[in-house]
Amino acid sequence: QVQLVESGGGLVQAGGSLRLSCAASGRTYSIYTLAWFRQAPGKEREFVAGITWRGGITWYADSVKGRFTISRDNTKNTVDLQMNSLKPEATAVYYCAAKRTLARDTSASQYDYWGQGTQVIVSS
Numbered sequence: 780q781v782q783l784v785e786s787g788g789g790l791v792q793a794g795g796s797l798r799l800s801c802a803a804s805g806r807t808y809s810i811y812t813l814a815w816f817r818q819a820p821g822k823e824r825e826f827v828a829g830i831t832w833r834g835g836i837t838w839y840a841d842s843v844k845g846r847f848t849i850s851r852d853n854t855k856n857t858v859d860l861q862m863n864s865l866k867p868e869a870t871a872v873y874y875c876a877a878k879r880t881l882a883r884d885t886s887a888s889q890y891d892y893w894g895q896g897t898q899v900i901v902s903s
Contacts, residue, residue: 801875
């Protein structure tokens with residue numbers, strides 16, 4: 780099993796920045812792909828950004844390209860999401876997810892492990 784714990788959420792004004800972090804533990808050797816998703820009230824969980832655990836290849840949702848950056852530190856078993864120029868529509872619970880295969884998946888159903896989420900609120 781793999782455990783994922785997110786941190787770094789909070790309240791920020793529009794145009795501001797936040798950095799989320801996800802710490803992985805357990806059978807981390809089984810992780811090949813990690814991603815961040817978010818879910819706003821009344822909406823489905825949506826893909827934000829993904830990264831391959833070993834190669835560091837990244838991909839992003841169109842809505843966050845150029846403003847969000849995903850990165851990983853294999854020595855610390857962490858994956859971060861730097862969010863800049865935040866907009867009110869970014870308000871959501873942000874989840875870290877991991878999967879046991881290598882693929883640029885953007886569907887939540889393809890991920891095997893999930894964190895508990897961290898709340899991000901962007902005020903206008």
